[in-house]
Amino acid sequence: MSAPSSEEQLRFDGRVAVVTGGGRGLGRAYALALAARGARVVVNDLGGSLFGEGTDAGPAAAVAAEIRAAGGEALANDADVVSEDGAASIVAAAVDAWGRVDVVVNNAGILVPGALPGLGAADLRRHLDVHVVGAFNVTRAAWPHLVEQGYGRVVLTTSVGMFGGEHLVSYATAKGACVSLGRSLADAGRAHGIRVNMIAPAADTRMVTDPAFRERSGLPPLAPEHAPDPARGPDRAAPMLLVLAHESCPATGEVLSAGLGRFARVFWAETAGVVADLQPEDVRARWAEIVDPSSPVVPTSTSDAVRAREARIAAARAEA
Numbered sequence: 001m002s003a004p005s006s007e008e009q010l011r012f013d014g015r016v017a018v019v020t021g022g023g024r025g026l027g028r029a030y031a032l033a034l035a036a037r038g039a040r041v042v043v044n045d046l047g048g049s050l051f052g053e054g055t056d057a058g059p060a061a062a063v064a065a066e067i068r069a070a071g072g073e074a075l076a077n078d079a080d081v082v083s084e085d086g087a088a089s090i091v092a093a094a095v096d097a098w099g100r101v102d103v104v105v106n107n108a109g110i111l112v113p114g115a116l117p118g119l120g121a122a123d124l125r126r127h128l129d130v131h132v133v134g135a136f137n138v139t140r141a142a143w144p145h146l147v148e149q150g151y152g153r154v155v156l157t158t159s160v161g162m163f164g165g166e167h168l169v170s171y172a173t174a175k176g177a178c179v180s181l182g183r184s185l186a187d188a189g190r191a192h193g194i195r196v197n198m199i200a201p202a203a204d205t206r207m208v209t210d211p212a213f214r215e216r217s218g219l220p221p222l223a224p225e226h227a228p229d230p231a232r233g234p235d236r237a238a239p240m241l242l243v244l245a246h247e248s249c250p251a252t253g254e255v256l257s258a259g260l261g262r263f264a265r266v267f268w269a270e271t272a273g274v275v276a277d278l279q280p281e282d283v284r285a286r287w288a289e290i291v292d293p294s295s296p297v298v299p300t301s302t303s304d305a306v307r308a309r310e311a312r313i314a315a316a317r318a319e320a
């Protein structure tokens, strides 16, 4: 990462972070970046394949060793985030060693491309387990500590996959669910100084370059001479992660894209809509008005969305 440009460097001195899936790819880049700025880090990674097969304690141990070799503080943990006990062990490692946990980065993930009709429910469950239940388990284990401190920064990992894709049914479903999980946690965290946001990263990790993944997704194989492009590396997403993990984080419940040299916001909005008792024929006739995206509402939570909806209805009825 380049040196700080316009502002004082964001520091994490005294902060303790856990990064799931921190042994490779984006998680490794996040763990190194947090540690380089003073955080003590539990690097968790189960060490399986992209498709979620097997285990290997090596990747987490290697990243923790890399941090220590650079003068930082880190511990390795090879638990499976899908297991409640495993998730608890990740948080316990931080609390036992350093007495607290401030930052939870839920990054562990798998990706098995699959489309109907071949795709089975077991495949869907596996993705929901790792991405959604895993993030839930680790955050839940940390939550009492965050509430007690009156402080926490939690990041969940979504993806451009949340927009849905024919060959990504399970992955897309899990990544969409991560957004609603994170927004619910953000709502719960507001009263406790806990901010929860989602990152939608992009980087040329094995999740994109793995030949078996490309074949199953219908993507062309990479040329044999394909060389990693530093401009597409995982460290290009880390600046956004650091902002979301920092005490100065300006948002909660938001989804931010980061990587490949681009930073952006993704948001859910509802159109102003039409307030009327419509028959099906009227709904079809007024379709353009119903879907008109000008003057949308961008709710922060379900209760905010309900309030906004009631206000729109009341305003329209008062005008009529």
Ligand code: NAD
Pocket: 020, 021, 022, 023, 024, 025, 026, 027, 044, 045, 046, 047, 048, 049, 050, 052, 059, 079, 080, 081, 082, 107, 108, 109, 110, 130, 134, 157, 158, 159, 160, 161, 200, 201, 202, 203, 204, 205, 206, 207, 208
């Ligand atoms: P990666 O495969 O390099 O890293 C994911 C890591 O998670 C692996 O080291 C793996 O061992 C670990 N992991 C998997 N299941 C686990 C479990 N149950 N418990 C603990 N660790 C587990 O992939 P990546 O590209 O670095 O992906 C990181 C995250 O970013 C994932 O959530 C992924 O879905 C998301 N993402 C990546 C991209 C991209 O362009 N690479 C795009 C959008 C979202």
